[in-house]
Amino acid sequence: MRHVIAVLLENESGALSRVAGLFSARGYNIESLTVAPTNDPTLSRITIVTSGTERVIEQIIKQLNKLVEVVRLTDLSEISCIEREIMLVKVRAVESGREEVKRLTDIFRGRILDVTDTSYVIELTGDDQKITAFLDALGPDNLLEVVRSGATGIARGEKALKV
């Protein structure tokens, strides 16, 4: 099953490689991983999308907690949460296709950031499903370049992952 795990860790050099190294050394799957400092500059926040059986996910969480630089973490999939990913996509846009791509972008509430005679760069935000649906709608033949940030996530309600 797919899980989204949010991790607060010390914003120190090498901390990210401990997390990444843990996944490769123990054969855990990483679907995506995002990382950036938080408003507290001593902390970074990682969002990892992974998958595995209940037992594997339990181990992933325990092993992450065991890393000395991990301060706190939460499995967002266990609670009601909001998940968002940003995608920048460059598509071929010529002749009648230009209007079609623009219309699709509007339907998906994307934005066109760059225009040339033959292409658009589109920005789209959403969860995994929405982004995949948009790529499917554009069709593989029109895609020139796809950049996905990987998922970030936050719990609904007042409860916060913080120190």
Add this chain to the structure above:
Amino acid sequence: MELSGGEVLIEALKEEGVEYIFGYPGGAVLHIYDALYEQNSVKHILVRHEQGATHAADGYARATGKAGVVLVTSGPGATNAVTGIATAFMDSIPMVIISGQVQSRFIGSDAFQEVDCIGITRPCVKHNFLVDSLESFAETIKKAFHVATTGRPGPVVIDIPKDFTTPGIKVPFDYPKTVEMRSYTPALEGHPGQIRKAVDLILSARRPMIYSGGGVVLGDASEQLTKFSRLLNYPVTNTLMGLGAFPSTDPQFVGMLGMHGTYEANMGMHDCDVLIAIGARFDDRVTGELESFCPHAKIVHVDIDPASISKNVKVDVPIVGNVAQVLGEMIKLIEATDKRADEDDLNDWWAQMRGWQSKECLSYDQSDEVIKPQAVIEAVWRATNGDAYVTSDVGQHQMWVAQYYPFDKPRRWINSGGLGTMGFGLPAALGVQLAFPDETVVCVTGEASIQMCIQELSTCLQYGTPVKIICLNNRYMGMVRQWQEFSYEKRYSHSYMDALPDFVKLTESYGHVGMRIENPADVDKSLQEAFAMKDRLVFMDFVTDQTENVYPMIEAGKGHHEMRLKPSRELA
């Protein structure tokens, strides 16, 4: 007080009560070695290879419970230390390893003797630190000792660039008394509700087993384990790492379990209805095939590391906490109640256990013509009154010590259980002997393993450590040969040790005493002779039966109830 980086290290080690530092100098640590030269409080032991330094510090740590300390240079110094660091990591041994690094401005430039020590050691340390300023060095050392020795212990590396130890550059020194790390807060006390739940289950058992491991030794909980077990009168089995935590000569002890454990311990595991796992981690050499592991049992598991719980085997009552504390609480609860396991059930269970024991799974054929390796270990036990510190290398001889040298005290049995590192025994014995100069320290080894760190004979001479080396010389990598016999139709591919040195001459050339024993009748006599030489290292080269195998055995893919006994004792 203003100190240079090298002096900061020495002062910090003094504050930590460090007695010995095991090391080898080189370019990146020359400033530190200069600081070492100026003082006498921390004694430096000059090994002959960095692997030896790590194993010696490891042996010291296992025997004393204190952190072992290592000092190596950058590049090859650090990479040579990696095997010993990984060995300590797998067995959760507290160690602090200080490695020199090239000057900070050269890091990443492929400088002379530069390796990414932090990157290389990351997967086999509890934690590691690259020192980023001289100002932070003292606090980093404090953190390293704190992390290494608390919670589930383990090795911690401090990589220090050479420019932070320059003699002329000094900073005010104030060693922190305590350290707080918001990201590192190991659990110490078990959850009271879980402990109560566990005790209820334990007292309702009909066929209970106590399965305890290295965590009891590391957590100094041997006394509590013994009291707990005696209170209940349940059978006790120990893992390879847990031997000595419960007295092995006690009738309640049913031997080691696992791949080369006793028949009774493994059958007990298979048939038990309540398994009480204490400071053990359900290692694959212990569990055998997981599909058929303890099929009838409800499992209680006490461990300080949450990640050890339900990793390989799903347990019913997990308790995260310090083993001594949790056992202490359990003892209180048991003493406060009259409830006990049903007496008839327990008697039946013990009768069953005695039935399994009557198979005498550890008996072996005696011989007047060729020395049986098992007989040597039993003779060593007699010659040392069962009270020596015994280190070992890895292979058949290691299993024979575990089977034929019953340890009655914790921290006496010192071996590389998790990583299985050949070459561990001799340097580990050096570390133990330094910690306890007046105790008998024995290194049981084989002619293959001993050659992996034999250069430390030189270190033993320099520091006058009178280790007694028992080499079971069967001219084979015995355990490899055994597996080839069982699983590869006796195709002994590269397991024969040809062109062996004359160990007697070799030992003598290192300035020690060498003995070669070929006749079974000479075993006891020569051991007495060797152990009487209190201040000499004696290398005893026992020429043993080449064909002897370690029995009983659970082969790969088999369960506890499918043990292979010695051929003449195979079950009808």
